[in-house]
Amino acid sequence: MKREPHRQRGQASIETVVLVPVLVALTFAVWQAALAGWALVSAEAAARAAARAALAGSPPERAALAALPGSMRAGATVEESGGTVTVRVRIPAVVPGFGADLAATAAEVRS
DSSP states (O other): OOHHHHHHHHHHHHHHHHHHHHHHHHHHHHHHHHHHHHHHHHHHHHHHHHHHHHHHTSOHHHHHHHHSOHHHHTTOEEEEETTEEEEEEEOOOSSTTOOOEEEEEEEOOOO
């Protein structure tokens, strides 16, 4: 009778040792995905702001950078061609070795 509870405690320890790294990895993956979503929404807002500025005759790059959060301004690029503005930003990395950029485009709509 005494052996079964002791055996169950050993099994629980092994399950914990296996489960904790999986949960930590999953947490970092979800966090990284949330940052990627935030970067995409921010890049889209910056592209729209740059397109509005270009329509008004102002420099689109300044408007795009002003619309971006401070942490995304460093590696951001703004390109304007053919009536569209493209803003490219670097996704903030939580996971070591993760390095990705994404781009958002907005059209300069003239009515």
